[in-house]
Amino acid sequence: MENIGFALSRGGAREENYMSMIKVDRLSKIYQTYDRREGVWGGVVDLFSREYRDFLAVDGISFSAEEGELIGYIGPNGAGKSTSIKMLTGILQPTSGSMEVYGYHPFKQRKQYTKHIGVVFGQRTQLWWDIAVIESFKLLAKIYEVDPASLKRRLDLLNDILDLGPLLRTPVRKLSLGQRMKCDLAASLIHEPKVLFLDEPTIGLDAVAKDAIRHFLRQINQDFKTTIILTTHDLNEIEELCKRVILLDEGKILYDGSLRHVRSLPGLGRSLLIDFAGDAPLDEINNLFPGRAEFVQESQRRVKTVFVPETISAAELIKAILERYSIADLTISEPSIEQVIMRIYRDGLPGGESAGQVAQV
Amino acid sequence: MKAVVSTPTGGFAGGNLVQALGVYGAFVKTAFLNMLAYRLRYFTGVITYLLFVSVNYFIWGAVFSTREAGAVINGFSFPEMVTYVSVAWMARSLYFSNIDNEINELVRTGQISVFLLRPVHFHWMMVCQAAGETLFRIVFFTLPIGIVIVSIFPVSPPVSVSAFSLFLLATAFAFLIFAEISFAIGLLAFSVKSIDGIIRAKYFLVQILSGLLLPLSFFPELFERVLMFLPFRMIAYVPLQLYLGKIPQGEVPWILFQQIVWSAALIVLCELMWRNVVKKLTLQGG
Numbered sequence: 001m002e003n004i005g006f007a008l009s010r011g012g013a014r015e016e017n018y019m020s021m022i023k024v025d026r027l028s029k030i031y032q033t034y035d036r037r038e039g040v041w042g043g044v045v046d047l048f049s050r051e052y053r054d055f056l057a058v059d060g061i062s063f064s065a066e067e068g069e070l071i072g073y074i075g076p077n078g079a080g081k082s083t084s085i086k087m088l089t090g091i092l093q094p095t096s097g098s099m100e101v102y103g104y105h106p107f108k109q110r111k112q113y114t115k116h117i118g119v120v121f122g123q124r125t126q127l128w129w130d131i132a133v134i135e136s137f138k139l140l141a142k143i144y145e146v147d148p149a150s151l152k153r154r155l156d157l158l159n160d161i162l163d164l165g166p167l168l169r170t171p172v173r174k175l176s177l178g179q180r181m182k183c184d185l186a187a188s189l190i191h192e193p194k195v196l197f198l199d200e201p202t203i204g205l206d207a208v209a210k211d212a213i214r215h216f217l218r219q220i221n222q223d224f225k226t227t228i229i230l231t232t233h234d235l236n237e238i239e240e241l242c243k244r245v246i247l248l249d250e251g252k253i254l255y256d257g258s259l260r261h262v263r264s265l266p267g268l269g270r271s272l273l274i275d276f277a278g279d280a281p282l283d284e285i286n287n288l289f290p291g292r293a294e295f296v297q298e299s300q301r302r303v304k305t306v307f308v309p310e311t312i313s314a315a316e317l318i319k320a321i322l323e324r325y326s327i328a329d330l331t332i333s334e335p336s337i338e339q340v341i342m343r344i345y346r347d348g349l350p351g352g353e354s355a356g357q358v359a360q361v
Numbered sequence: 362m363k364a365v366v367s368t369p370t371g372g373f374a375g376g377n378l379v380q381a382l383g384v385y386g387a388f389v390k391t392a393f394l395n396m397l398a399y400r401l402r403y404f405t406g407v408i409t410y411l412l413f414v415s416v417n418y419f420i421w422g423a424v425f426s427t428r429e430a431g432a433v434i435n436g437f438s439f440p441e442m443v444t445y446v447s448v449a450w451m452a453r454s455l456y457f458s459n460i461d462n463e464i465n466e467l468v469r470t471g472q473i474s475v476f477l478l479r480p481v482h483f484h485w486m487m488v489c490q491a492a493g494e495t496l497f498r499i500v501f502f503t504l505p506i507g508i509v510i511v512s513i514f515p516v517s518p519p520v521s522v523s524a525f526s527l528f529l530l531a532t533a534f535a536f537l538i539f540a541e542i543s544f545a546i547g548l549l550a551f552s553v554k555s556i557d558g559i560i561r562a563k564y565f566l567v568q569i570l571s572g573l574l575l576p577l578s579f580f581p582e583l584f585e586r587v588l589m590f591l592p593f594r595m596i597a598y599v600p601l602q603l604y605l606g607k608i609p610q611g612e613v614p615w616i617l618f619q620q621i622v623w624s625a626a627l628i629v630l631c632e633l634m635w636r637n638v639v640k641k642l643t644l645q646g647g
Contacts, residue, residue, distance in 0.1 A: 031645065032645070086474075089478060090477075090478075091474055091477045091478060091642070091643055092643055092644075093643045093644055107643065110477070111480050112480070114478055114479055114480045115480045117478075119478045121475075124470075124471065124472055124474075124475060126475050126478075126479075128391055128395060129395075130394075130395045130398035130399070131391060131394045131395050131398065132394075135391060135394055136391075138387070139387045139388070139390075139391045142383055142384045142387040143384055143387070143479055143480065143481050144480065171398065
């Protein structure tokens, strides 16, 4: 892992110098659900006896995170993201396994624990709807035992990055979605949490607002060393922000490691697009690299191939073509992160690596 | 490895209590500010209350007009009846709270989980917010409506200063009892699909059983005796009897003791219900 723990020596409060901010070990959650029987008679029967069924939402996940990491926590709907975040924030009791965040057991020590974390749900607000934003901040400061001087310092800092100024005196109900999210983020940071859990913080925002939020997250991650767990469906966001991703599917961790590593996983194709000065000699170039790269015609003058770097390098391809033909333009593109992730979900990790192996990277 | 790093408990004994009072005082203040956003709504409320009192005034006027002057019905003379009705409605604005609807809304929207993510006690928070709303109503509602009602109808002043203090004290407990009943009803939202009907039923039942609409001495004797064993009469009937000086001096401590016992019992009940809800919530997810 890239960030090995920061030495935390706070007045000797800790016994060890190295510690993980988050430690999760074989954490599982089983929900009890029941199936409804069909039809009217089924409904009546349901009233008296229900057939309970166990549903394994999170299936023995393990990972750890160091202080200051910004981790993308992704997976399709129903992968167990929300369930595991709920457990990590202490509002859901795990069925088995252990976890520790900042030295606390999130569920067993919920009340003390919540003083040290910030949580933002993109769909919900933690601000009081009808009062000015600043009043919500003041109340939160009271709740989290932040004295007025620290609150002011904190707000000045947040203000620099988020430009909250004019929003502070506005009631939350009059804010736009983007403005509200800025305020919600600021609210979650008033008590200087060690860990910030973000669930879809940019959902429904326009590009400008999204960009502001991303900039802000990077900034607080750097300035305050806040550990951030970011859940989102927006993979561009993950790519922009997170060095490390944890990929969940069906309650299990499919991949845990750097994004760069996923990208360079063997077997993922890059695409090469060539515009010839004249007509594209498709058959000729296909004979140049038999079995290693196959071109298809895109238009009269344009061909395209998807090649795997392990089989043939971009340099070799381009050199061979430039030597023989006159080229108007060429473009190489990396697979988009979406393509990469989609592929992992579909085929598992390429090259036969198991999640366990990759997690060691 | 235990994080004992930053749990500021205050440097002195009782620091926690001061801290707690600060937090919950802030809830009172926030609720007050929140209500300020809706102050216009209260002008219509003034008219509604005035209407209630007027209707009651004319009904009782008609009832008493069939009797000889100075008649007493079920222990109430006409001036006492007018005072009872007027003060009962004014007092209602002091003890009333909306906790059941608020919890219902929090559960419906799922916003409830936000409160589990905070180091606050949800139960006390709701009661403090209700208190903040009551403070708001005292200033923007009870005082103006009181002035209007007193200047229109022949409302008698409390029989003595001590009677008035007892009335205020009893109304404070009425607030607590009402709030806890609302809280308990609100918590039903976790187990029942819709509690709108239950809330409405509670609304009317409390109006009747508390003695707001009709002094309890007007009820059939058996019914009245059953009501003696329920907390509702503590909300309106008991404080008003204290206002009118209808409870003998010797019985006052006993009746206040009963109010305290009811408040405590309901607080314990709500606390148990809340813990049960949290347990279910954290087991089954929000």
